[in-house]
Amino acid sequence: MSGEEAAAAAPATRSPDAFLWVWPLAATLGIQTASSFLLRLIPTIAPVLTASLGLSPEAIGSISSVGTVGSMLFLAIGHPLIRRFGPIRTLQIGLLLGGVGLALLTPPWWAAAYGASLLLGLGYGPSAPAGSDILLRHSPAAHRTLIFSLKQAGVPLGGVLAGLALPWLVGLMDWRAALLVVALLPLATVLLVQPLRERIDVDRDAGQPIGPSVLLSPANMLRPLRLVVSSPPLRGLTLAGCCFAIGQGSLFAFTVTWLVGLGYGLAQAGLVFAVMQATGVFGRVLLGWTSDRLGSGMPTLRFTAVSACATMLALASASAAWPFWALLLLAGVAGVTVSSWNGVHLAEVARHSPQGRVGETTAGATLITFVGYVVGPAGFGLALGALGGYPAAFLGVAAVSLVAFGGLIWSARQG
Template sequence: MTAAPLPAPSWQSALGVTLAMQTAAAALGQTMPVVAPVMTGSIGLDPESIGYLAGFTSLGTVLFLACGGPVLERLGAVRMLQLGVLVSGCSIALAALGWPPVLFLAALFLGLGYGPTPPAGSRILAATAPARHRTLIFSVKQAGAPLGAVLAGLAGPAIALRWGWEAVCLAGLVLACGVALAVQPWRRVLDAGRDQGRAIHPAVLFSSGNLAAPFAALRLHPMLWPLTALSGAFACLQGSLFAFIVTWLVGKHGLSLPQAGAIFAVMQGAGVTARMTLGWLADRSGKPSLILAVQAFAGSALAASLALMPVGTAGPILGALAAACGFVAASWNGIALAEVARYAPQHRIADATSGSTVITFLCYFLAPLAFAALAAVFGWTAPLLLMAALPAAMGLLTAPRLLRG
């Protein structure tokens, strides 16, 4: 007797699953930055060390994106999202041990667990989202990133001051287990197309063909590399802001940890609103790449303004500028991913997304490392100005191609 065919998944359920997983993954990924001032101080690390930890997290994501494609094909997108968030949850719990070598290992595996989020989410939404609303739907899913960071920014400092930063890490494990269980009812229908015969042994994962596949996919359309280059520039600025803003506000401007965490949350909350607003605008205008180009120049200007605020600037002014940065400079992700999915061939969307995201996360990896090294020598302002300039500079280089596309 033949089993009844599974019903086609609705885009609403697909969006709900991917949004929940994106939110949880982002909350876990931002746990270390929001408790960085107390965490680094308690274990004897310099404040700028959070940049190295953030870099290791991004490196872990790059490792998955570079070779995890066959595992995604074999297990399915939802299962990979579940496994990824559980790896991240266990990693952040491991960080509670507070031993620096373990902390760096935990940061690496935290990023490895985040790795499935972009390609798995794009795979699910590309198969279910109506074409006329694709950019908005991708942007709503990506709004889970700042939404998770809002959760981390509000809850993390409060828990850390009451029970210690280690308790924040353990709360992350609870969150990971809860959300992985919550999406299980949708796994069967959303993973119906997985390739159960796909080989996933190490010789396949680390073969030259598999490692090259994400980058080869970026050559399948002339718009994919310009989109990726601009995404990388945005990532340098966004990664630096997210990794350092709490430490910067506490160390340079003298704010308390809860005040700095609240400003971090405000910046991320603005990103939630922006991703949905700008995603809707991109769909309505029919020119998503134009929206990205405008964001590049506006984001650079706002981040430079934030960097130049003198010591003693009132908290509300810092919060307003941080919110403006979050609205403009940290809301590009959904539009960029939707554009990659639009230009890539249907059967190579996961590969193209992985390739673009590998480059993006290499920038997330390198930028905080460079920022930390520069901050140790020149202070906070110069490296922040440097990162602020990158989106505008790359916008100048890529805008002609983007606007033609």
Template sequence: MKLPLWASALAGTLLVQTVCSFASISVPVLGPPLMMRAGLSPESIGLVSALSAAGICWFLASGGAMLSHFGPIRTLQLGMVCMALGIVVLSQPLGLLGLLGALAMGLGNGPNTPAGSQILIRHAPPAHRTLIFSIKQAGVPLGGALAGLVAAPVAAAYGLSVALGLLVAILLACCLLIEGFRGALDTEKGPRQPGWARALVQPAEMVRCVGALRAHPSLPVLTVIGASYSLMQACLTAFVATFVYTRHSASLAEAGQVVAVMQCASMLGRIALGWVADRMGHALRHLGLQAILSGAAVSLLVVAGDEGRWALYACAGLVGFTAIGWNGVHIAELARVAPLALVSSVTAASSLFGFVASVTGPLIFMALVSAGAGFEAAFHVMAAQLVAVGLACLFLKPR
């Protein structure tokens, strides 16, 4: 039985989102032994997260010509190959030089948001658009949960090299698997652009991308709250496993289980909150209230370990549902208010600012920890900025 086109679009984008998330989140889950191999301190995993986010920013700012030239599915395939190459470089004991692999991973992960949005906005039924976007974005925590449940135990049983090799193999297998979607979904190419490679290093292309945010008055506010959420999410993804491992004397496998609980709850949160947002019809207020709840949940997570493992797992689930469950609602609202011809440009530009926050967040967090403030204070600072932005959104007049 042939699937409806919207179902094929959702299946293909969800698969790629899940696999890319699995690969990218597995790296910080394996942070302690990976940094030890490189001769760096445990909190240096923040450099990996920051450089990976910088690679995503690079694509979001300059990759529009590449997306138009190749079409969304082919661009996603090229991205997964780039991620695999990045993991190979990162796996080598090259010290700081090996961190260039993290930049390549981010560059390969960058196409997921604009390519996925370009595919889904044209095929998702309008009455269920936010839910469908949220299901696609649920691939991020689904991949993260698999990272916590698979990557850490494989590394513990067979060694770090085997775990990293598994990531490379899965990325390449997915790259081959989605070839079957190209015929139906790569029909939305723009004009072929022979200069797409030059656009990756041209500042003018970055300026053009950001200019798309002038297309609707709600876009700047949505971009600000998306950046605030992204900063918080980047710190949670980068440091929760190391926090549990170093502060609560957990094994690497136990730290991975905490991450898995957080990511599973996020997967449920993205779908449930997408369903709620479709019925509330006021995405900005929804995101503001959720930001306040998210900040409170993160602060609870910081002190939960003192109450026992059950409290740690429960608070990790609450953090996942709230602080990492926002993305589907956000992306769907961006796609809704953007002119149809600018959907990929708008989502890329807004996500660009989000990933700039994803670069700076782990660096600020790492600086606070290195200065002696500790993981607890650093998490509280990041939660406070999210609450402040959420309060501002609640008091803004609806447009």
């Protein structure tokens, strides 16, 4: 029996063993934080990285998008790996791939930065399907959305660490040396979660084939997407997730570069980025708790879509004339409205998944969501030149948030 089938067959009442959800949550939260830290690394040091490689500041959009392509690659082909090795081992492998990506950032070649971003994204790929597999099997149904959101709080938490630690380290030493220090984080996380591996990965299938003919087969690559498109509620949910990702990906990729262009120093821009991430930790917990109280995450997601639109409108009006505290305040609001939807969204996807197929369904939904993380930064970068700067680009993202609202309305009517 696979891990997902075991989750579907598990009894509703579980013994009060704290391992059933505390340690699995701690492990997935720790891995999510470390993975997010690695993924946020390139946007956080973007001004230094692009300058050292002789690239324009706008190039950070395409570099970040390549990382998302790496995550999408895993989501498309990686489910047999989760079955074979188990979710914890797969997450550990992802962290180690991220460490290799860090090393690839150090050569003074622009092509290496794109290769590094690809590996960082590939290493991040297991976080959604493997994490959902673990939490669905170990979380009590009454608190599932909150637990999913707590795990997803590791995303902004990793961003906080990136926004605070990386500019500080770059100020102390050469940025390439700083990357070597940062490489200790994924390695330490791999070692810390190792004691849980045997118990959490108990349902792994050592006989699952993982050769190229299996991973790259059309049946394997299309199965997650077929699960999503065959369900009307999931189609609306996934459209909304893609739209949310466009806004979140654009904001995260360009915040530091935008603020440096307004005349702020890298440390100040990093602080704004860190505030955005910090309130995102609070926001994800708040939205998860609220959704459990309401009995559904759909009202929460609809409110998030409208508030994200309003936040983007405020960002479009921001300028160098604003006091720094106002930018910090707006960044704090954006952390909740633009970047706190993920845990609630994943829990709703899991709730609408076919019995025993939550990992594959999550992979399919996340794969389409990650299209937004590709289209968002790349499109935002193009809009900067074509539409005359940041205000028009932020207005475009505000319109996309309204599309997310429409997708959620349609999903609720279908479900």
